[in-house]
Structures are given as structure tokens and as C-alpha cells.
Amino acid sequence: MLKGAPQSRFLMLETTMYDYAKLLHLIAGIVWMGGMTFMLFALRPAAIASMEPQPRAVLMGQVWQRFYTLVLVAIVVLFTTGTHLYTATFRAAKAATGTGSVPLGWNVMLVLGVTMMLVFGHIFFAGFKKYKRGIAAADWPLAAKAGGLIHKMTLLNFTLGWLAILAVRLLR
Numbered sequence: 778m779l780k781g782a783p784q785s786r787f788l789m790l791e792t793t794m795y796d797y798a799k800l801l802h803l804i805a806g807i808v809w810m811g812g813m814t815f816m817l818f819a820l821r822p823a824a825i826a827s828m829e830p831q832p833r834a835v836l837m838g839q840v841w842q843r844f845y846t847l848v849l850v851a852i853v854v855l856f857t858t859g860t861h862l863y864t865a866t867f868r869a870a871k872a873a874t875g876t877g878s879v880p881l882g883w884n885v886m887l888v889l890g891v892t893m894m895l896v897f898g899h900i901f902f903a904g905f906k907k908y909k910r911g912i913a914a915a916d917w918p919l920a921a922k923a924g925g926l927i928h929k930m931t932l933l934n935f936t937l938g939w940l941a942i943l944a945v946r947l948l949r
């Protein structure tokens with residue numbers, strides 16, 4: 778056997794696991810960001826332009842119910858793969874140089890990513906729960922208020938998501 782062969786096999790395995798984690802991370806990010814893009818710029822304006830407020834409120838409730846299940850899965854995937862990408866690189870840098878360090882953009886992504894997850898918690902528990910209560914009780918003003926909050930928080934998360942992606946690509 779060639780000298781060093783087992784080590785290079787090990788390195789290949791490490792690289793592959795990192796690649797899979799990054800692929801899953803990208804897929805989850807695309808699902809979340811793409812869903813917000815569709816909702817903010819296609820579904821919502823089209824529903825406002827073509828539907829009466831009450832059936833529109835029912836439709837948006839059904840849409841959010843389904844989309845938020847996907848977002849919850851995306852959050853679990855983004856968090857587990859993101860922390861893996863971060864810590865694996867941090868540990869490798871520490872082993873190689875004695876000090877663990879990652880690019881600035883990665884720290885920005887960590888902070889903005891966790892903020893997005895907390896904002897989503899607010900959307901889900903403060904916005905969507907109230908929205909559903911409003912629809913069930915035919916309390917349209919309550920549903921409209923909660924819907925407004927959901928819209929604003931979604932715009933915030935959309936902005937934070939793009940800032941995080943720009944940071945991870947551009948900040949060294």
C-alpha cells in the first residue's frame with residue numbers, strides 16, 4: 778500500500794461529508810428564500826389584486842399552514858448543517874494553525890441566520906397563531922392585524938437572508 782493512503786482516504790471522506798452538509802444547507806436556504814420570494818412578489822400581490830378580503834384571508838392561512846411546515850424543516854436543516862460547516866472548519870483551522878478562525882462573513886451568517894430563526898418564531902407564534910384564531914372566530918380585524926405583522930416580519934427575514942448570503946460570499 779502506498780505510504781499515506783489511509784490518510785488520503787480519510788480526507789476524501791471528510792470532504793464528502795462537508796460537501797453533503799453544504800448541499801443540504803443550500804437546498805434548505807433555497808426552499809426558505811424561494812418560498813418568501815414567491816409569497817412576497819407573486820402570490821400576495823396577485824391575491825390582493827384579484828380576491829375579496831375574506832376568501833383571500835382564508836387562502837393565505839392555508840398557504841402559510843403548508844409553507845411554515847416546510848420552513849420548520851428548513852430551519853432544522855440550516856441550523857444543523859450550518860453549525861457543522863462552521864465548527865468543522867473552525868476545528869480544522871485550530872488543528873492547523875493553533876487558533877480557530879473562520880471568515881468574517883461566516884460569523885455574520887451565523888448571527889443573521891439565528892436572528893432569522895427567532896424572527897420566524899415570532900411570525901409563527903405571535904402572527905400565525907393569532908391569524909388562525911382570527912379566521913376561526915371570523916374576527917377579520919384580528920386576522921388583518923396578524924396578517925400585517927406576518928408580512929412585515931417576512932420582509933425583514935427576506936432582507937436578513939440576502940444580507941447573510943452576501944456576507945458569506947463576499948466578506949473574508
Ligand code: HEM
Nearest residue numbers: 806809855856859860862863883886887890891938942945
Ligand atoms: C445557524 C445558522 C447558520 C449557520 C451557522 C450557517 C453557516 C454557514 C457556513 C459556515 C457557510 C459557508 C460554507 C462554505 O463556504 O464552505 C454557509 C453557506 C451558506 N449559507 Fe448558511 N448558515 C446559517 C444559516 C443560513 C440561512 C438562514 C441561509 C439562507 C436562508 C443560509 C444560506 C447559505 C448559503 C446560500 C450558503 C452558500 C454560500 C456558498 O455557496 O458559499 N445559511 N452557511
